[in-house]
Amino acid sequence: MTSRVRLTAAERGEEVLRAAVQAFGRSGYEGTKTDEIARIAGVSQPYVIRLFGTKQQLFLAAVRSVCDRIDQIFREAAKESADLRTLGQNYEVLLAEPEVLLVLLHGFSASAEPAIGDCVRECFGGIYRLVRELTGASAREAREFLSAGMLITVMSAMQVLGPNAISIPWAEEIQKTLGQDED
Amino acid sequence: MTSRVRLTAAERGEEVLRAAVQAFGRSGYEGTKTDEIARIAGVSQPYVIRLFGTKQQLFLAAVRSVCDRIDQIFREAAKESADLRTLGQNYEVLLAEPEVLLVLLHGFSASAEPAIGDCVRECFGGIYRLVRELTGASAREAREFLSAGMLITVMSAMQVLGPNAISIPWAEEIQKTLGQDED
C-alpha cells in the first residue's frame, strides 16, 4: 500500500531507535506505547517489537543511545578545552535536544526495574568517570558538576528550561545563576 | 469477611494516601496500578478510586504530600540553625524515607502531563522559595543547594545511595563528597 522504500533491518532499526528516544523522552518507559513509537517511525507496531524483541530492550537501547550522545558531547567539548566549565556549557547545549535529557531522567525513574537499573547505573557511572578523566576534576568537583546537570535535567522535564520553556519567575532566577562560575 | 474497623473517609483516605506514596515511589505514575495501592492500604481497588476520583488526582495528592514533608523537614531544620548546611544534612535524612524522594522524581518525570506539570512546578517553586526565605541564601547558593538535592534524589532512585544501597565504587566516591562544605 505505501510506496515506502525497503531498508535493511539495521537501518530501519536506527530509525525506530530515534523514534523511541523521542517517544520515551515525552512519556517515559511505562507511559510510552510501542504503537506510538511505530507511528513516529512510520512502521507497524509488531515490526517495532520484532526488531528489538521487547519494549524493555528497546528502552535500554534508547538509554544507551542518549548516554552515547552525552559521551560524545563531552569528548568533543574536551577537545576545545578540557575543563568543567567547557563541559558544562556543552551540557546546556543538550537543552536544545530535550529528548536526550528526558530519556536519561526516565531511565533514573525506571531504575527499580532490575534490567533498567543495571543499565542506568553503568551509563551514569561511565559519565562520571569520563568527566573526571577528561578534566582531571576531583571527586567533589565532579559531583558538583553532575549535580548542576541533574538540576538542569529535572528543570527541563518540568518545562521551565530550554526552548519553549514555560516562563516562571523562580525558574528564570535559577537559570541566571547557571552561567556563573562553579568555584 | 474482614474484621476491619470502619474509619471515616478522611481517615481511610490518609491511609490510602500513604499507600499511594509507597507504591508511586516504587513504580512511578504510569507504572503503578491502583490495584497495588489498594492492596497495600488493605482496601478494594474501586474504593481507592472513589476516595480520590481518578488515579491522577491520587498521584497529585501524593506529590503534594511529599512536598509538604520536605517543607516540614526544612522548617524544622531551620529552627535548629537557619543555614544551607543544616538544611542539607536534614535533606539527607530523607534517604531513610526513599518514597519521598522517589515520588518527587516521578513527579518530574510525569510533568509532561499538564495537570501534573502544574502541580510539580508549583511544589518545586515553593521549595526553592522556602529555602531562600529560611536561610537568606542567594539565588546561586540556593541553586547549588537544590542541585545537590537533585543528585541525591536520582542516586537514590538508582539505588546507589541510602539504606540497602547497591555498593558501587563511583557512587561511594560521590557520596563521600556530600558531607563536605558547599562553598
Next chain:
DNA sequence: CCTAGTTGTAATTCACTGATAACAAGCTTG
C-alpha cells in the same frame, strides 16, 4: 527466472487496568 531469504504488515490474542454500577453492612439521629 525461480527460489530462498529478508523486510514488512494485517489480524488476532489475551492479560490487564481504571473506572462504574449495583449492592451490602454499619452508624446515627429523631
Next chain:
DNA sequence: CAAGCTTGTTATCAGTGAATTACAACTAGG
C-alpha cells in the same frame, strides 16, 4: 427502631497494549 447517610465490597466492563502468528511483497544469487 427505622430511615437515611456513610463506608466498603463484588461484579463487571470497555478499552488498551504488548506480543504472536500467519502471510504478503520484495530482492538477490545461481
